[in-house]
Amino acid sequence: MTAEAAVVIPALVLLVAGLLWGLMAAVTRIQCVDAARAGARAAARGETGDGVVRAVRSAAPPGARLKVTKDGELVRVAVRARTVGPGPLTVELRSEAVAMDEAGAENPGEVGGAGTGRSHDRTPASPGSPDGPEQDDARQTEKTEKDARQTEEKEE
Secondary structure: OOHHHHHHHHHHHHHHHHHHHHHHHHHHHHHHHHHHHHHHHHHHOOOOHHHHHHHHHHHOOOOOEEEEEEEOOEEEEEEEEEOOOOHHHOOEEEEEEEEEOOOOOOOOOOOOOOOEEEOOOOOOOOOOOOOOHHHHHHHHHHHHHHHHHHHHHHHO
C-alpha cells in the first residue's frame, strides 16, 4: 500500500459516512414534515388527542416529540426529532404545520383533547385573501416595487 492510498482511503470513508449521515438527516426531516401535516389535518378535523397522537406517530421518526396548540381558528402541530449520530452530529430537527380548525364551529375552544393548549408565542399566519395566495404574492410584489421606486425618487 502506498502513502497516497493510506491517506485517500480514510478520507473516502469519512466522505461516505458524512453522505450517509446527511441522507439520514434528510429522511428524518421529511418524516417530521409528514408527521406535522398529518397531525394538523387530524386536529383540524376535530380528532381526539389520541387520534392526533396516532396520526403523528404513524409518520414521525422514532423518539419524536409533538406539541399541538390552537391560535384562534388555527391549529398548529409541531414535531421535533433528533438525528442519529455521535455527539455533535446529533441535531434536533423540527417541523410545524398549520391548519384551519374545521371542527371549531362544532366544538369552540376544543382541539385534539390531551396535550393541547393555547399558545400566543407566535403570531398566527395570515390566512390569506379570498383571492388566493397568487393575489397575495402579486400584492406583496407590487408593494415592494412601489417602495423601491419611492426610495429611488428620494435619493434623486
